[in-house]
Every structure is written in C-alpha cells, then in structure tokens.
Amino acid sequence: MNYLQFAYRNILRHRRRSIVTIMTVCLGFVALGVLGGFLNNIFSRLKGQAIVAERFGHLTFAKKGFHENGKLEPEKYLWNAQELAKILSVTRKNAEIELATPRLRMFGVTSNGKASTIFVTEAIVPDDDQKLIKTNVDGRTEIAGMVTFEAKKQDNSAVIVGSELATMLKIKKGQSLTLLTSTKDGVANAVDVKIAGNYNTGNPATNDKFILSDFSLAQNLYDTDGAERVIVTLKNPENIDVVKTQLLEQLTSAGLQVEAKTWEELSPSYKKVTTLFGIIFRVLTIIISVIVLLTVLNTMQMVVSERTKEIGTMRAIGMLKSQVIKLFCVEGLIMGIMGCLLAIPILLAIAGILQVIGISFIPPVASVAVPLVLMLKVPKLMFVFALFSIVAIVSSFLVSRKIANQQIVDSLIQSN
Amino acid sequence: MTQEVISTTKLIDFEGVSKTYQLGNQKVQALKGIDLTINSGDFMAIAGPSGSGKSTLLNLLALIDTPTNGQITYNDIDISTLSDNQKTMYRNKEIGIVFQNYNLIPVLDALENVAFALQVQGIPNHVCLSRAEKILKEVGLGTHLHHRPANLSGGQKQRVAIARALVTNPSVVIADEPTAALDSKTGMEILDLMKELNYTKHTTFIFSTHDNRIINSVQHVVQIEDGLLINQY
Numbered sequence: 001m002n003y004l005q006f007a008y009r010n011i012l013r014h015r016r017r018s019i020v021t022i023m024t025v026c027l028g029f030v031a032l033g034v035l036g037g038f039l040n041n042i043f044s045r046l047k048g049q050a051i052v053a054e055r056f057g058h059l060t061f062a063k064k065g066f067h068e069n070g071k072l073e074p075e076k077y078l079w080n081a082q083e084l085a086k087i088l089s090v091t092r093k094n095a096e097i098e099l100a101t102p103r104l105r106m107f108g109v110t111s112n113g114k115a116s117t118i119f120v121t122e123a124i125v126p127d128d129d130q131k132l133i134k135t136n137v138d139g140r141t142e143i144a145g146m147v148t149f150e151a152k153k154q155d156n157s158a159v160i161v162g163s164e165l166a167t168m169l170k171i172k173k174g175q176s177l178t179l180l181t182s183t184k185d186g187v188a189n190a191v192d193v194k195i196a197g198n199y200n201t202g203n204p205a206t207n208d209k210f211i212l213s214d215f216s217l218a219q220n221l222y223d224t225d226g227a228e229r230v231i232v233t234l235k236n237p238e239n240i241d242v243v244k245t246q247l248l249e250q251l252t253s254a255g256l257q258v259e260a261k262t263w264e265e266l267s268p269s270y271k272k273v274t275t276l277f278g279i280i281f282r283v284l285t286i287i288i289s290v291i292v293l294l295t296v297l298n299t300m301q302m303v304v305s306e307r308t309k310e311i312g313t314m315r316a317i318g319m320l321k322s323q324v325i326k327l328f329c330v331e332g333l334i335m336g337i338m339g340c341l342l343a344i345p346i347l348l349a350i351a352g353i354l355q356v357i358g359i360s361f362i363p364p365v366a367s368v369a370v371p372l373v374l375m376l377k378v379p380k381l382m383f384v385f386a387l388f389s390i391v392a393i394v395s396s397f398l399v400s401r402k403i404a405n406q407q408i409v410d411s412l413i414q415s416n
Numbered sequence: 417m418t419q420e421v422i423s424t425t426k427l428i429d430f431e432g433v434s435k436t437y438q439l440g441n442q443k444v445q446a447l448k449g450i451d452l453t454i455n456s457g458d459f460m461a462i463a464g465p466s467g468s469g470k471s472t473l474l475n476l477l478a479l480i481d482t483p484t485n486g487q488i489t490y491n492d493i494d495i496s497t498l499s500d501n502q503k504t505m506y507r508n509k510e511i512g513i514v515f516q517n518y519n520l521i522p523v524l525d526a527l528e529n530v531a532f533a534l535q536v537q538g539i540p541n542h543v544c545l546s547r548a549e550k551i552l553k554e555v556g557l558g559t560h561l562h563h564r565p566a567n568l569s570g571g572q573k574q575r576v577a578i579a580r581a582l583v584t585n586p587s588v589v590i591a592d593e594p595t596a597a598l599d600s601k602t603g604m605e606i607l608d609l610m611k612e613l614n615y616t617k618h619t620t621f622i623f624s625t626h627d628n629r630i631i632n633s634v635q636h637v638v639q640i641e642d643g644l645l646i647n648q649y
Contacts, residue, residue, distance in 0.1 A: 002541065009523035313519040316480050317580065318508020319536045320501055408480040412515075 007330040010303070017299050018335060024295040025339025025388055026346070028288040032384050033347040035284060037374030039277050042363045045370040046274075048137040049202035050267035053368075055122055055212075057099070057132060057231035058240055060266060061087060061247070064257040066228065074228065075184040081225040083256065090250050091232055096243045098135070098235045101128035102227035104218040108181030110211070112169045119165065119179065121211040123218030126150070135233050138375070147199035149214065156217045158196035162210035164367070166198040173197055179211070183223035191221055203269060204367040273364055285384075289391050296332055296395035304328065304403045311403055312411025321404040325397060332396030336389040344381075351376060427587060427620055428454040428477065433486030435472050435643075446472040448643040449486065454622065456587065459614045460636040462624045469643040470624040471592055477622060478590045479507045491587070508537060512581025514591035514623075518573040520565040520580075526552060526572075527561040530580045537584075551579045555609060571602035575609065582613060589613075591623035595630065607633065 011018045050056050062070065066077040079087065084102055091100040104123040109116050124132075126149035133148050134141050147160055159177065161169075171177060173195050180190045193213065201207045219225060234243055244260050251258045264270060304311070311324055351374040360369040403411070430452040437444045446469045454460060454477075464470050475481035476488060479495060488495045490510065498506060507513075512533075520529050530548035535541065552561055555575040565573055574594060581589045594610070595603030607630055614621050631637055639647040 002535075006523070013523055309519065310521060312480075313515065314521070314532075314536075315504065316478065316507065316513050317533050317536065318504055318584075320504050323536060409475050412480070412519075 003327055003330045004334070007327060007334055010307075010327075010331055011334055014299075014303055014306075017302060021295055021299040021335050022339040022342065025292055025336055025392065026343040028292045029340050029343035029384055029388060030346050030350070032281075032285055032288055033343065033376065033381060034350060034374060035281060036380050036384070037347070037351060037376045038372070039281055040375035040377055040380070041370070041373050042277065043270075043274055044138040044140075044375055045363060046267075046270045047263075048140065049368070050263050050270050051137055051233075052133055052135055053200075053202040054206060054267065055103075055124065055129070055132065055231065056263040056266050057101075057135070058234045058237055058263055059232045059244055059247070060103075060261045060263075061091070061230045061232070061251070061258050062228060062261075064259045066259065067261060070228065078184060078224055078228050079226040084226045084230070086254055087230050087251060087256055087258070090254050090256075091230060091247060094243065094247060094250070096234050096236060096239060096246075097232050099128060099131050099231075099233045101125050101132065101231050102215060103229040103231055104215065104222060104224075104227055105229070106181045106218060106222060108179060110165075110169070110180070111178045112171050112175070113178070115169060117165070117168060118209055119211050120206065120209050121159070121179065121181075121213045121218065123213050123215045124148070125215045129212075132231075132233060136237075147197050148212070149196065155194070156214040157191070157193050158214065159193040159217075160197045160199060160212040161195060162207040163198045163200045164204070164208035165210065166195070168208060171195055179213075179221070181221055183221070185223065187223075189221050189223070191217065193217070200368045202368045205269070207367050285387070289387060292336075292388055293391045293395050296335065296392045297399060299335075300328060300332060300396050300399040303331070304399050308403060308406070308411045309413075312406075312408050315404070315408045315411065324404040325400045328396045328400030329393045332392040333389055336392030337385075339392075340385045340388055347374070347376060347381075350374065425456040426453055427456040427458070427491060428452075429487075429489045430476075431487045431489075433476060433483045433488060435469075435476065435481070436484045446643050447476070447483075447640075450640075450643075450645050452638065452645060452648075454588075454620065456620055457614070457618050458620045458622070458636050459611060459634055460620075460622045460638060461631050461634045462622065462638045462640065463626060463631050464624075464640040465626060468641045470626075470640060472643075473640065474590055474592050474622070474624050477588075478511055478513050479503050480513075505537075508533065509584055510587045512578075512584065512586040512589040512619075514574070514577045514581045514589060514594050516593045516596050518565070518570075518577045518597075520573055520576055522565050525562045525564050526557060526568065526576045526579075529565070529576055530583050533580050533583050548579070548583055551583050552576070554613075555579045555582075569602075570598050571605060574598060574602075574606050578606070578609065578613070582617070582619065585617075586619065588620040588622060591621065593624050593626075595625070595627060600629075603627070604629070 051058065063077040070077045088100055091097055106121050108119060110119040129148040149158065175195050176192050177195060178190055178192050183189050201210045234240060240262055248258065248260055314324060354373050359372040361372050362369050430450050433447060433450045435447040437446055462470050462473055476483055524532060527545060527548050530552055531544035534544035534547060549561060552558060555578055557572060557575050560568060560572060595606055598606060610621050613619055625631060637649055638645060
C-alpha cells in the first residue's frame, strides 16, 4: 500500500484543518529559525569581539599556573627570551597554526596631565596584529571598527586607546599620555606615549581602560626580553581542541611547562551570554514544540473522530492495528514536513529583508552596535526540522493508537 | 438464471454462542446460545426482525466481534485461540465483508478501494490493481474503475463493495443487509450478482435481511428472534 499517497489524499480531504496545522508548524519553525538566527548572529559577533577586538586569538599559551597566580606573582610566570623563542618555534611549526604572537599585559595608572585613571595595556606585535584583526570569524574577516598599528611602524611609543578611556581623559589622536606601571621586579616605571588612535573594544568592561601598546615598548617598561603569553590563531578553528592537545604535548616534549586556554575560557561574558540565551532558546523550543504537538494532536483527534467508521472498515477489511497507526503517523509527518518546508523560504525572505533594511543594535555585554541579521545555520534548522517531524509523528501516534485499539464493531457503528 | 451450489463441507461452526452487551448498568443479551453450522458454498440468509440479533450474529461470523460464551470454529480452527493480528489476517484472506452502507474509502477510486484489501497483505501494487480490475469487470464496473465513491450510484457502490469483498478469494462473504440501502430493482440485481458469484466462484454467501423477496430466493434461511435461533430451512 502506498501510505504516502493515501495519507496525502486524506490531508487534502480535510483541507482547511490541514492548512491550519501546517501553518502552525510553519510559524513555529519560522519563530525558532528567526530566534536561532538572531542568537547565532549575537554569538558570532561576541565571538569576533573576543577573538579579535579583545585580542584573545583562538588559543592562549602561558606558563603553567599563570591564569591562577599570574597577577600575584607576574615575574614567576614570565618566559625569558630563549623560552619565548622555543615556544614560538614549536607553535609556528604546527601546520594548523595561522599566527603565533607573543604578548605582555600590564596594569597601572595613566594620566593626561590633568586627570588619572587605571589602565590595562595589551602589548602586541604590530605586524602580527595586522594579521590577527583579519582573522576569519564565522566567514567574516572584517570586524567593524577594528583599529591597529600600521605595519612596519617605526615609532614604538604610539598607543591605541579604548574609546571610552579616550572620552574620559578627553584625549585625541596625536596627544600624549603618561603610563605609570611597574617593572617585573616591582620598581615603578613610567613612559610618555602618543595617541595613534582609539577603538571600541566591544566590551564595556574593558573599553574604559584598554590600551594597545607596542610589544617592544612594553618589554622596556616591564624590563624583560621575554613575554608572558603566546596567542595563536588557527587555520581551522573547528579543530581547536585537537590542536590545543597537540600543541600542549609538543610544548611539553620541548621541556616547557605550559597551560592553554581557549578564547571561550578567557571570555566569561561570552559564556554568560551564550548560556543565558541558550537556556531561553531551549525553553522557547520546548514551548513551541508543545504548541505544535497540541495543534497536531487536536487536528488528528478531529480527523480520527470523523473517520472512526472508515478506520473500522479498514480494520474489518484486514488492515492491522500497526498499519492504521502507520497511516496516521505518515499523515502527521507529511503535515510536519510541509510546514517546515514552507517555513524555509519565509525564513530566507525575513533574513534577506533584514539584510537590506540594515538595522543595528547593541548586543548584551557589548558596546559596539552590530547589524541585526539572521545567521541561519543549516544543522540547527535541520534539528528543528527533525524535531517538528518527530513531534508530528508522536501526536499522530498518540491519537491513532487509541482508535486502532478500539473494537471494530464500536468503530463501525459511529455515524458520520 | 443462475443455479445454486450444493453445500457440502462444514465451513463455520457455532456452538452455544452467546453475546451480552453492557448498556450503562443494564446487560443486554443479544444472542442466547446459538448452535449453527454453515457449509462451504452455502448461499444463506439470516432473517429476523430488527433487534433480533442478526447484526450481532453477522459481526461474530465476520470476526469483528467476540462472543461472551461459546465457541466459533472456522475450517476447524477455534477462533478464540487466534491473536488480534492473526484474526485480522484470517479475516482479510478468508472473509469478505459487505456493509449495508458500502463503507467505501472516499479518497480512493473504485479500483483502489478494491485493491486496498490486497495491498494490506503487502502484495505488489501492480498485482493488486490488476486483480482488482479483473474483479470489477466481473461485477460490471469495467468502465467505472477510476470513479471515486462520490461519483458512483448506490448500486455501483455496492458492486464495488462486493468486488472488494471478493478480491482476496475468501471462503465466505458476509453481507449486512446488502440491499437495504438500494431500490428494489437494484437490490434484486445485487442479489443476482451475489448468486452468480456464489455459483461461479463457489464462494459462501451469508447475509442478513428482512426482505421476503430475498428470503424466498435463497437456498438456506436461518431465522432468529430475541437472540434465539428459532428456525432454519
């Protein structure tokens, strides 16, 4: 028996009711698709913010214990020049590595001569940073508003400050700023730097204190020829866990005691936001799935009660209970699939309209406006597709099982 | 004019069969200890007034209901020993059912309605359709193969229902007042058709009726009243 054809004809037979059911599935799919696409976009922008704007790269290597105790005893967790050279050599040899660059981070007080405030400086190698800000994040290689030093710059006293810090200190490009910090041995040290520009880190927590400085300037200030961290970016970020393990093994074999952190581990705000929105998305998925289940259940209940006599006839002719259930499950499945298929062009149209309109918004824990676009991910849409199809089958199964188990004579006496 | 088949082998045996229904707090005894033997090739009418238990007896004969007491055997098989699936498969292969209101599936055309009884057995579709077409031609509906029930007259629908009952080559066809929803001329045509099929295919026909013209034209009549078998000849 051709269940598909038979089921399809039955769907057409209860046309209006079937359309309502298909539209409910479709709306549920669109709702989850829009919400999911919107969240994917937020997550991706926050990811770009962490990897590029906050300069975490994909992986950060440091001496073992650095992330726990590095702030209390920074000098203990510094690599000297030989160690730094070795770690850069090992990491750069790995075929998965796109970029490996040393880093230093210092804290202190900065002043414009009239007012002072605290700062955090991330010391970068300008040529490497040129590559880092072009890192591919979910298909985007340009992060909005990203600024770095010019490549091959001669003046290592130039710095780039967080835009909120620049506003607070009322400083502009070309003006000077004093950075007061301490060397690795705790001796106070200061330097005058020139403002080469400002940029929004994307994170309000760092945008009012962040300064990008030249790595060689920071080494002088800190009185070291080494570095505290090495940041790497990967050619294939999806292999991050494999590469992390691989590099840790290679570095350990080279006699270095290191620890590695992914950008996600170093960006607590990303984790908080994705966890929170992930919970909201899951709750909404459950609610919408229940709505779809109840709608299909209601439709099938009406269909079954109208076709009780027909079911009795089919059973009397020789259709097994399991075949009756299968027929109704196929009907439910077809409606589920039709609803999902109808939703796909609608979703694409919404995504296209949002792209054209160009609305932007500031996501939570961010300070940079990002375009409101839907980032539709095929695996997630496939998941919703499969979920709704299963929900439609389950609803149909629950209803048809009852009627299939009814006594044939009882089904046959139903008057339509 | 069709001839009648001489009944020989025992096909169905009822021994002390009773059926009691629960209607609210009341128990209604629809059949009271029926003993009945039906031979293969029989052309039999079950007669009796409304509420006498005709339909209950037919439901039990069609294996779509179970007796409260007593034993039903088909070809020496005790039906009570069969599981629900086995009973369904037995019904599909050995019993054809014709309903008073035809009970055709509205989304299927005449050919598909008839083929349906074979398709549930898992027989390849082209075989089902070819056998269905053959039997529809035999009942005189060769030109209405692709008409859906809504586009067929009452007599044509009943012919489709008879074709559906016969397509699996069952041992017995059970029909619940097959002519009740038809005018008298069409009713007699359907009866003649059933007689002819009984003769040509040697299929046993059992049907309920309270139409005296039909009762007078059959080979074997069983009369029931108040759930009791009061006469058979």
